[in-house]
Amino acid sequence: MYSYDDFDEAFVRARVATFREQVARRIDGSLTEEEFRPIRLMNGLYLQLHAYMLRVAIPYGTINPVQMRQLAMIAERWDKGYGHFTTRQNIQFNWPELRDVPDILDALADVGMHAIQTSGNCVRNVTADHFAGAAGDEIEDPRPTAELIRQWSTDHPEFLYLPRKFKIAVTGSPNDRAVTRAHDIGLRMLRDADGAPGYEVIVGGGLGRTPMIGKVIRPFLPKAELLPYLEAVLQVYNLLGRRDNKYKARIKILVHETGIDEVREMVEAAFVLKKEAFPGADPDLVAAIEAAFAPPRFIEGLMYAPLKGKARVWATTNTAAHRHPDYAIVTVSLKAVGATPGDATAQQMRVMADLAERFGHGELRVSHEQNVILPHVHRAHLAEVHEALLEAGLGAANVGLLSDIIACPGMDYCALATARSIPVAQEIAAHFEAREREIGPFKIKISGCINACGHHHVAHVGILGLDRAGVENYQITLGGDATESAAIGERPGHGFPAEALIPALDRLVQRYLELRRDPSEPFIDAFRRLGMTPFRDALYPDGGTRDAA
Amino acid sequence: MSVIVTDQGFGPETRIAAFLTLDELRQSETAGHALDLAPDADPEALAPFLDRLALIRIAFPAFSDGRGFSIASRLRLLGYRGRLRARGHVLADQYGHARRAGFDEVEIDAILAARQPEEQWLRRANWQDGDYRARLRQKPAAA
Numbered sequence: 258m259y260s261y262d263d264f265d266e267a268f269v270r271a272r273v274a275t276f277r278e279q280v281a282r283r284i285d286g287s288l289t290e291e292e293f294r295p296i297r298l299m300n301g302l303y304l305q306l307h308a309y310m311l312r313v314a315i316p317y318g319t320i321n322p323v324q325m326r327q328l329a330m331i332a333e334r335w336d337k338g339y340g341h342f343t344t345r346q347n348i349q350f351n352w353p354e355l356r357d358v359p360d361i362l363d364a365l366a367d368v369g370m371h372a373i374q375t376s377g378n379c380v381r382n383v384t385a386d387h388f389a390g391a392a393g394d395e396i397e398d399p400r401p402t403a404e405l406i407r408q409w410s411t412d413h414p415e416f417l418y419l420p421r422k423f424k425i426a427v428t429g430s431p432n433d434r435a436v437t438r439a440h441d442i443g444l445r446m447l448r449d450a451d452g453a454p455g456y457e458v459i460v461g462g463g464l465g466r467t468p469m470i471g472k473v474i475r476p477f478l479p480k481a482e483l484l485p486y487l488e489a490v491l492q493v494y495n496l497l498g499r500r501d502n503k504y505k506a507r508i509k510i511l512v513h514e515t516g517i518d519e520v521r522e523m524v525e526a527a528f529v530l531k532k533e534a535f536p537g538a539d540p541d542l543v544a545a546i547e548a549a550f551a552p553p554r555f556i557e558g559l560m561y562a563p564l565k566g567k568a569r570v571w572a573t574t575n576t577a578a579h580r581h582p583d584y585a586i587v588t589v590s591l592k593a594v595g596a597t598p599g600d601a602t603a604q605q606m607r608v609m610a611d612l613a614e615r616f617g618h619g620e621l622r623v624s625h626e627q628n629v630i631l632p633h634v635h636r637a638h639l640a641e642v643h644e645a646l647l648e649a650g651l652g653a654a655n656v657g658l659l660s661d662i663i664a665c666p667g668m669d670y671c672a673l674a675t676a677r678s679i680p681v682a683q684e685i686a687a688h689f690e691a692r693e694r695e696i697g698p699f700k701i702k703i704s705g706c707i708n709a710c711g712h713h714h715v716a717h718v719g720i721l722g723l724d725r726a727g728v729e730n731y732q733i734t735l736g737g738d739a740t741e742s743a744a745i746g747e748r749p750g751h752g753f754p755a756e757a758l759i760p761a762l763d764r765l766v767q768r769y770l771e772l773r774r775d776p777s778e779p780f781i782d783a784f785r786r787l788g789m790t791p792f793r794d795a796l797y798p799d800g801g802t803r804d805a806a
Numbered sequence: 807m808s809v810i811v812t813d814q815g816f817g818p819e820t821r822i823a824a825f826l827t828l829d830e831l832r833q834s835e836t837a838g839h840a841l842d843l844a845p846d847a848d849p850e851a852l853a854p855f856l857d858r859l860a861l862i863r864i865a866f867p868a869f870s871d872g873r874g875f876s877i878a879s880r881l882r883l884l885g886y887r888g889r890l891r892a893r894g895h896v897l898a899d900q901y902g903h904a905r906r907a908g909f910d911e912v913e914i915d916a917i918l919a920a921r922q923p924e925e926q927w928l929r930r931a932n933w934q935d936g937d938y939r940a941r942l943r944q945k946p947a948a949a
């Protein structure tokens with residue numbers, strides 16, 4: 258994986274020094290609170306319900322054991338002993354004190370990490386397939402592209418005061434595990450008819466209040482032209498994106514209101530100018546970045562026996578096929594029933610770091626589904642890995658099953674929330690745990706407000722927590738999809754008060770079990786085959802489909 | 807009283823020409839003029855007249871409105887070689903970005919200059935350091 262050179266190192270150190278100075282200038286009044294706010298945000302510091310929240314960047318979700326241990330130390334020293342892995346492959350600390358933040362940033366810089374541009378109206382953390390470099394279905398590893406975009410977008414002078422945030426995701430596999438179609442720019446790596454590498458460029462995807470699937474702006478962009486093309490898109494957006502209304506300021510609104518054809522025309526015209534002045538990265542530099550992501554030296558000729566008992570059961574959900582036949586991709590579930598989805602204690606972080614070091618070729622990933630991945634584990638080591646995970650409370654064998662729920666922090670943490678999401682996730686997980694293997698693959702995602710940080714729009718069953726006259730009310734959506742067959746979930750009818758939610762989900766699951774062809778047809782396929790009607794009827798047996806006012 | 811900020815710090819106004827309107831610019835047949843641009847200006851409209859301009863001043867009504875950075879970039883891409891000035895609510899923290907985006911100088915009012923005195927701007931005069939975008943164009947250092 259990429260490691261910092263002198264330039265990167267000098268940059269993060271200077272950045273921390275600058276932020277210390279900016280905090281001092283905020284205190285002495287040189288900077289007003291309004292002026293300090295985007296500076297604070299572009300250094301990852303949010304103000305939330307109870308405290309500041311620091312969002313640390315984990316570029317394209319890739320992290321090594323030294324870095325993971327440092328996060329554990331930070332959690333213990335400056336926070337309450339845990340961190341939260343997010344739907345954009347970052348980690349959040351919920352309780353830092355403002356005066357400690359420059360020291361935390363220094364501790365991050367010590368291990369080649371930072372919190373730069375994880376918030377603010379700028380290009381955010383570039384996310385990528387969490388199975389990159391390990392999955393067998395990959396055309397090309399997306400991470401060198403993500404690293405290139407990270408460098409290009411860091412402190413980019415033109416694009417730090419955009420109309421709104423800007424999110425880019427990259428997939429190197431036709432099986433899109435990076436939710437690219439719900440990003441401001443989504444890049445899908447592919448080859449043209451002559452085998453030359455390039456990207457399909459999608460623009461204007463996004464969730465939140467007005468969920469939209471992105472549109473193809475360029476079906477094939479040659480690989481070397483990526484950066485000037487991104488500059489063209491960003492420039493058009495920066496100039497023309499709406500600045501009058503925060504909720505209409507994303508590029509998806511510009512595409513929706515102007516039309517993809519006209520936006521494409523403007524981008525292609527800007528691209529001609531940009532390409533001339535800024536042809537992109539030096540090819541030798543690109544090659545050096547790609548070399549940093551060379552695969553590890555896999556162990557050859559090591560025998561292994563099939564797994565037995567609990568380990569075998571765990572492996573059916575928590576391992577995925579690796580490009581090397583003797584290896585597996587391990588997903589460590591951070592969704593233990595009863596725990597907070599996506600959270601890990603400092604001790605658990607150390608366990609994962611140790612496992613990566615001993616059995617994982619020194620690599621870990623964070624997935625947008627709030628789990629941690631060990632991408633390269635030899636099958637001979639799976640039993641031992643499983644044993645260690647079990648002991649650390651990380652052995653939940655539920656990846657992709659009903660209790661593997663994505664939930665935003667919700668009203669327990671977030672000032673924007675209209676409902677609590679974590680307790681709801683915990684209750685649902687506990688309720689269905691015993692039956693989840695029978696039920697099969699099932700993606701529930703919960704958002705505690707309309708901003709959709711839980712990605713509920715692209716869940717098989719999405720749950721949106723709202724406030725109706727002071728009471729929490731949960732709106733269900735069905736049939737969402739975060740993959741290459743991306744779809745926004747549909748609303749079958751009115752929302753449910755908290756106590757009616759689980760009975761409603763029970764009816765939904767029961768109906769699915771009755772109607773599925775056989776256990777190999779997952780819920781989402783049955784939904785696509787049968788349509789909304791039987792599931793709507795199950796949710797509203799008394800026909801109560803009136804819209805929530 | 808305005809303050810003009812450059813890499814050398816605070817200085818007085820150095821412009822000689824009066825600011826024209828776009829119509830006046832179109833009708834003029836001489837060079838060396840100055841022009842004010844609002845943040846919603848279309849840089850393309852200026853393309854035929856760039857050689858008549860010595861100074862283009864782009865407004866920043868709010869520091870959070872970053873359109874001026876793209877207008878500056880676009881003008882440079884269109885071949886403008888005269889002076890570019892960012893004027894208005896521009897913070898010392900944005901000085902380096904302004905220079906890298908193609909601006910030559912920043913114009914602020916006396917109130918902002920008092921609140922963000924010269925040394926805060928001079929600390930950003932090293933705007934060529936830590937420039938990732940420029941670094942991408944270079945060959946990697948020999949191992």
